[in-house]
Amino acid sequence: MSPVLSISAATKTYKTGHTALHAIDLAVEKGEIFALLGPNGAGKTTLISIICGLVSLTSGRITVAGHDIVTGYRAARGMIGLVPQEISLDIFATVENTVQFSRGLFGKTPAPAYIEQLLRDLSLWEKRGARVNELSGGMKRRVMIAKALSHEPDILFLDEPTAGVDVNLRRDMWDLVRRLRQKGVTVILTTHYLEEAEEMADRVGVIDRGRLVLVEETAALMRKMGKRRLSITMQQKLTEIPPALAAWPLRLEADGERLVYEFDANAPETGMPHLLRELAAAGIDYRDLETGRSSLEDIFVGLVENGV
């Protein structure tokens, strides 16, 4: 099967002379959910903006369902829906008109049943007659999603879809993404959060300083990199790791108040109970325990340390 999105040697140098993307190669299949992860300034928005024709490509080639984004711009753009980070809407238009108008811009004939279903899926149907300026921020974001899907695109780009979004919208959005996938729509999202990628994406690409440093199936990435951490807040601060615990990979944080133990989330034994017994034996009292997943930042450190 030929990929719905094909990126080869895509490079972007802004007028400032800053190269935001260095020869990116990537192929995304139809119906795939692909998460692009990376820290601030990594180049995620630049890449999406190029694919959507908002920013020019310096060199390389990108095709959407076989259409070159430069020479076949209109055909390529018609297959793409984009939900940008920032909300941009005509505040005096109604919800329904906004979505219908957007569909018209792509030269599509009206499809009242499709638009109704779309508005219902996004909990906007009751608000269809409301003007955009009467809506809450979360509702405006829903309108942005409806607008992006108005012309039934083959690929939907979501640029940091859950930044500043409440739990209900987040849940609705993921439900929608799952339904889109069933229909064969490809979804490409950018995020800072590994959990988000883990929850939704079939594959993950990690971009760092303009370079795609890793592309991996999500499950495989989590197996390789997924670490959990146990943070132990102690009754008394420590100045160093007690010799009796030297065999454990422990770190002191928060000015000696917290001991951090990182372990493999997929290992049959976490070592946690054993460690807690040894702490007690060493006479260390603690007042709080917290477990969590290692952050994307830790994973980046892991990538760099492993020389990827």
Ligand SMILES: Nc1ncnc2c1ncn2[C@@H]1O[C@H](COP(=O)(O)OP(=O)(O)OP(=O)(O)O)[C@@H](O)[C@H]1O
């Ligand atoms: N119009 C522009 N002119 C010059 N440099 C730019 C422009 N837009 C972005 N950049 C630079 O390109 C780099 C990549 O920015 P980009 O917005 O693509 O990153 P990002 O991964 O989307 O970050 P974030 O997670 O913060 O949205 C940054 O160093 C940024 O300062």
